[in-house]
Amino acid sequence: MWKREPLYRFLVMLIWAIFLFILLLSRRFKLFVNAIYSPLLVVGFIIFLSLIVAGFNKVKAKTADQLTATKFLTYFLMFFPILLVLLVNPTSLPTSAATTRGISTTLLGTDANLLDTLQSQLESQEAFKKFNLKQLLSLANNEPEKIDGLQVVVEGFAFKDETLQAGSIMLVRFLITCCAADATPLGIEVYPDENSNFSPDMWVRVFGTIGFEKGVPVIKQANVTQSPKPSNVYLY
Amino acid sequence: MQHKPENKFENIAQRIIVTVVVLLALFILNKGMTGELPQVLLMLKTPKMQVFTIVLLAILLEGLTFLLLGSCLSGAIEVFVPGEFLEKRFPKKKIPSALSGALLGIVFPVCSCGNIPLTRRLIKKGVPVTGAISYLLAAPIINPITVASTIMAFSSLKSIWLERVGIAFLVACISGLIFSRYDKSQILKDLSTEADSCSHHHTSQNKIVRVLQHAEHDFFLTGKYFVIGAIIASLFQTVIPRTILGNLGQNHFLSVLLLGLLGMLFSLCSFADAFVVSTFSSFPSVAKVVFMTAGPMIGASIMFLYFGAFKKKFTGRLILTVACLLLLISVTRIIMGG
Numbered sequence: 001m002w003k004r005e006p007l008y009r010f011l012v013m014l015i016w017a018i019f020l021f022i023l024l025l026s027r028r029f030k031l032f033v034n035a036i037y038s039p040l041l042v043v044g045f046i047i048f049l050s051l052i053v054a055g056f057n058k059v060k061a062k063t064a065d066q067l068t069a070t071k072f073l074t075y076f077l078m079f080f081p082i083l084l085v086l087l088v089n090p091t092s093l094p095t096s097a098a099t100t101r102g103i104s105t106t107l108l109g110t111d112a113n114l115l116d117t118l119q120s121q122l123e124s125q126e127a128f129k130k131f132n133l134k135q136l137l138s139l140a141n142n143e144p145e146k147i148d149g150l151q152v153v154v155e156g157f158a159f160k161d162e163t164l165q166a167g168s169i170m171l172v173r174f175l176i177t178c179c180a181a182d183a184t185p186l187g188i189e190v191y192p193d194e195n196s197n198f199s200p201d202m203w204v205r206v207f208g209t210i211g212f213e214k215g216v217p218v219i220k221q222a223n224v225t226q227s228p229k230p231s232n233v234y235l236y
Numbered sequence: 237m238q239h240k241p242e243n244k245f246e247n248i249a250q251r252i253i254v255t256v257v258v259l260l261a262l263f264i265l266n267k268g269m270t271g272e273l274p275q276v277l278l279m280l281k282t283p284k285m286q287v288f289t290i291v292l293l294a295i296l297l298e299g300l301t302f303l304l305l306g307s308c309l310s311g312a313i314e315v316f317v318p319g320e321f322l323e324k325r326f327p328k329k330k331i332p333s334a335l336s337g338a339l340l341g342i343v344f345p346v347c348s349c350g351n352i353p354l355t356r357r358l359i360k361k362g363v364p365v366t367g368a369i370s371y372l373l374a375a376p377i378i379n380p381i382t383v384a385s386t387i388m389a390f391s392s393l394k395s396i397w398l399e400r401v402g403i404a405f406l407v408a409c410i411s412g413l414i415f416s417r418y419d420k421s422q423i424l425k426d427l428s429t430e431a432d433s434c435s436h437h438h439t440s441q442n443k444i445v446r447v448l449q450h451a452e453h454d455f456f457l458t459g460k461y462f463v464i465g466a467i468i469a470s471l472f473q474t475v476i477p478r479t480i481l482g483n484l485g486q487n488h489f490l491s492v493l494l495l496g497l498l499g500m501l502f503s504l505c506s507f508a509d510a511f512v513v514s515t516f517s518s519f520p521s522v523a524k525v526v527f528m529t530a531g532p533m534i535g536a537s538i539m540f541l542y543f544g545a546f547k548k549k550f551t552g553r554l555i556l557t558v559a560c561l562l563l564l565i566s567v568t569r570i571i572m573g574g
Contacts, residue, residue: 009456016300023297032294044301047308051455054448069249074460081296081463087280090290094283100477104515177385178508179294181473184515 306350311450323362337370370412461544465537503535
């Protein structure tokens, strides 16, 4: 009985269905794909369940095909990604990925709500206006005069390599559109003051003033402090 | 595994399984005896392994539902659409057939992963090969979602989406016309096996169950190739730094080749690739368009899906045709001053 091919198909679908269910329930799918894709994963889960139910009779049928070594490898291959996740247990894209992918300090394109965000932040009573890196780089591209000299607070991870000037770091966040395969590191150069307390690769909160160097935004006179890792490490 | 091997692949597969199991057992035994097993497990958690695993799962999770949806749509066409319905209605003349196929993506916006099982079924149901191939290549790009994402990513370069759609349309139509002489038996893989297995496997007369049984068949036919393609694309994304591109974009010919190759290796979803390539600021727009066309048409994961659904000879020729056409169109554009 254990050599029947339909049984292995059934098991592959069952394991994938359980895996999708766990990812959805624990919200861990956000590590791999954009949060807006959750309905798509729910659809995938439902289709797997339907296929399992529809294929159940074939598992019991006596005339079912026998499993060959080639087919066994095929089904193992389909199970392999889940096995890998169990062994590696990934938590987030490591900071080294920012180096291999190349940090982008400019951001073309506009966010539909960009000007509304800017306006609401300018009207707020806070001394440091809160933005995320995507908003900040979009504003630097579209409304540079409005943010030049503005005091801001931004979060990201501290990144340091040999290409940066001494005494500066890069504040980085991964921007994803669909999934982690298209993740692009966005960064802004930060000049920390002497009161800053952090080390590279740490999640930090930066309080500072926006300035421009050769048309590229930077954060000057910045106080950099450690901050907790956000529940969602990506920007969309 | 105890059956008499029917072909050389079966023999090789048996040897691979035995070798891997024996080596793995010896490795675990050795490391277990020397107390190094925890270090081995830690090696699996290196940054590169983390990137590889995250990218692999990202590609699979994103494409899986589309592949399942495409398989279900394919099953629904098999069960609900009568034998000659599509054959009668789809234009038979080559040029109208190619044009209709290429424009079908606007109303049938299934992404690359989903439209492969669908195209297979359309050909099986009698849709002319010209139209089906044009649809297969054009649909991931000529659809409202991809157009909107391209416009958003290149808001300062308004014409690039038109260029992308235009080149995709041209490549899809010409490829469709090139393969118009092919018969479905020269294109579709496992056509006879599928017919046999279908007659065996229909354990129910319920049409929904039959749709799902066809969907399961199509999913397993292409799914394994999708996993292989995703593994290869993730491997390239992990080991090839995007930063190697540097200032190579100064040479237009070289940049077309580079971004075309990178588009194929990275195999990004057509809904997202524009956002990635928009950050390659030193490259000319012609190379960026090639990146955004080669990926969805002949990207690594898509290529393996083609091998799952179509015959090897046809797939090889299709990939070569698309690559040559893309190169030809881009070079023409550069010479004309693009």
